[in-house]
Amino acid sequence: MTTTVAVRPLTITACGVVSPAGLGLDVLGGALRSGVEEHAAPVSGFEDVVDGYPPRPAWAVPDLRVAEHLGRKGLRHIDRFTLLGLIACKLALDEYGRPLTDAERAETGVVMATNTGSLVSMLEVGRDTLLQEKPYLVNPARFPNVVTNACTGQIAIRNSLTGVNVVMSGGQAAGLAAVRFARTTIGDGRSRRLLVGGIEELSEVAAWGWHKSGALRDDAAVGEGAAAFLVEDGETVAAEGRTGLAELLGCEVGYYGARDAEGRLDGLRSGIERALDRSGLSPGEVDVVAVGATGQLGVEEIEERALQEVLGRPVPTVRVAETLGELYSASVPLQIAAVLALWRAEPADHARVALVTSIGGDGNAGCLVVRECR
Known part of the structure; x- marks a missing residue:
C-alpha cells in the first residue's frame, strides 16, 4: 500500500x-x-x-x-x-x-x-x-x-x-x-x-x-x-507573521507517453488524486479549475475527462487560452495568475481552492493545488 x-x-x-x-x-x-x-x-x-x-x-x-x-x-x-x-x-x-x-x-x-x-x-x-x-x-x-x-x-x-x-x-x-x-x-x-x-x-x-x-x-x-x-x-x-496571495500545495507532474491517450488520462487522473491527497483536501473542496489544454485537438478531451472522473461534478472552469491564446511554456504560470486575478476581483469569505491542470501532446501531464491565503 x-x-x-x-x-x-x-x-x-x-x-x-x-x-x-x-x-x-x-x-x-x-x-x-x-x-x-x-x-x-x-x-x-x-x-x-x-x-x-x-x-x-x-x-x-x-x-x-x-x-x-x-x-x-x-x-x-x-x-x-x-x-x-x-x-x-x-x-x-x-x-x-x-x-x-x-x-x-x-x-x-x-x-x-x-x-x-x-x-x-x-x-x-x-x-x-x-x-x-x-x-x-x-x-x-x-x-x-x-x-x-x-x-x-x-x-x-x-x-x-x-x-x-x-x-x-x-x-x-x-x-x-x-x-x-x-x-x-x-x-x-x-x-x-x-x-x-x-x-x-x-x-x-x-x-x-x-x-x-x-x-x-x-x-x-x-x-x-x-x-x-x-x-x-x-x-x-x-x-514571521506575514501573509501572501496564495499557497502552492500538492504538485504532480510526469511523462505518460505522447502516443498513449489512455496512459495520459490515467497519469493525469492519478496525479490529481495524489496532489489533493498530499494537500489534505478532498475533490469536493475544489472551488475552481484552471485548465491548460484549451484548443488542443485530442488533448483537451483527455483533460476534461480526467477532471470529471476525479471531481465527479461540474466545477467553475478558467480557460486562459481562450483569452490570451496558446502560451506553451508560460501556460501554467499564467493559469495560476488567472486564478489569483479572479480571486482578487471577486473576494470570498473563505480560503478558496483551485486546481491547475496541464497536459500536452508531448506526453507530459500534471496538476497543482493552489489555496487562497486568508
Missing part, C-alpha cells in the same frame, strides 16, 4: 504578470471577464495573413514600454523574450512591499519554465551562420541570447540575485516542473525565496509551427506572456 506524504506549502508573497491584457493581475482579471480584445495588440486576424503570420488569431503584449520598467541602460541587445521575463520579475519584486537586502538577494534564486528560450534569437543566429559569406559577419551581440538560460541569467544579474538559477523544460507542463523544483530547493535550504514562473514570446515562427502542426483548433489563438511569483516557505512566512 502506497502512503502519500503531506506536502509542505509554499507561499506566493508577490506576483508580476505581463500578458496580452497588459501588466498586472487587475487587467488580467478584467480581460478574463470581458475578453482580451479591449486590451491586447492583435497581430493577425481570422481571414488574412498579416505581417507574415498564419491565418489564425494571435495576441501580443500591448505597448511594452521597456524603459519605464527597466531603464534605458544595458538593453540594446536583449531580445523580447528576455524583456518579458525581466519586466514580470521586476513587477513581482516591486510588489513585495520593500526592497530586498543584500543578504536576502544572496538567498534568492530564479526558476523559470522555458522549453527553448528565445526561438527568434536562435533562428536569427542560425540563419546568419548559414547565409553570411564569412562566419565573423554573424552579429556577436546576439549570440548570448541563444542559450536557454539567457533570460534567467539576466534576471539574476539585473536584480543581484545570487541563489540558484535554473530553467525547466517540460513542454506544456514546464511550469509544474518549476514549482516542483522550487519546493525541493527551498525545502533543502538552498534558497530562502525564489522567483518562479514562465515565459513565452509570440513570433511568426512559433505561430506557423502551431498552425502547421495541426495541434490546435483552427480558431485557437496563439499568444505570449510571462508570469513570475516570489515564493517562500509557507511555514516560515506564517511564523
Whole structure:
C-alpha cells in the first residue's frame, strides 16, 4: 500500500504578470471577464495573413514600454523574450512591499519554465551562420541570447540575485516542473525565496509551427506572456507573521507517453488524486479549475475527462487560452495568475481552492493545488 506524504506549502508573497491584457493581475482579471480584445495588440486576424503570420488569431503584449520598467541602460541587445521575463520579475519584486537586502538577494534564486528560450534569437543566429559569406559577419551581440538560460541569467544579474538559477523544460507542463523544483530547493535550504514562473514570446515562427502542426483548433489563438511569483516557505512566512496571495500545495507532474491517450488520462487522473491527497483536501473542496489544454485537438478531451472522473461534478472552469491564446511554456504560470486575478476581483469569505491542470501532446501531464491565503 502506497502512503502519500503531506506536502509542505509554499507561499506566493508577490506576483508580476505581463500578458496580452497588459501588466498586472487587475487587467488580467478584467480581460478574463470581458475578453482580451479591449486590451491586447492583435497581430493577425481570422481571414488574412498579416505581417507574415498564419491565418489564425494571435495576441501580443500591448505597448511594452521597456524603459519605464527597466531603464534605458544595458538593453540594446536583449531580445523580447528576455524583456518579458525581466519586466514580470521586476513587477513581482516591486510588489513585495520593500526592497530586498543584500543578504536576502544572496538567498534568492530564479526558476523559470522555458522549453527553448528565445526561438527568434536562435533562428536569427542560425540563419546568419548559414547565409553570411564569412562566419565573423554573424552579429556577436546576439549570440548570448541563444542559450536557454539567457533570460534567467539576466534576471539574476539585473536584480543581484545570487541563489540558484535554473530553467525547466517540460513542454506544456514546464511550469509544474518549476514549482516542483522550487519546493525541493527551498525545502533543502538552498534558497530562502525564489522567483518562479514562465515565459513565452509570440513570433511568426512559433505561430506557423502551431498552425502547421495541426495541434490546435483552427480558431485557437496563439499568444505570449510571462508570469513570475516570489515564493517562500509557507511555514516560515506564517511564523514571521506575514501573509501572501496564495499557497502552492500538492504538485504532480510526469511523462505518460505522447502516443498513449489512455496512459495520459490515467497519469493525469492519478496525479490529481495524489496532489489533493498530499494537500489534505478532498475533490469536493475544489472551488475552481484552471485548465491548460484549451484548443488542443485530442488533448483537451483527455483533460476534461480526467477532471470529471476525479471531481465527479461540474466545477467553475478558467480557460486562459481562450483569452490570451496558446502560451506553451508560460501556460501554467499564467493559469495560476488567472486564478489569483479572479480571486482578487471577486473576494470570498473563505480560503478558496483551485486546481491547475496541464497536459500536452508531448506526453507530459500534471496538476497543482493552489489555496487562497486568508
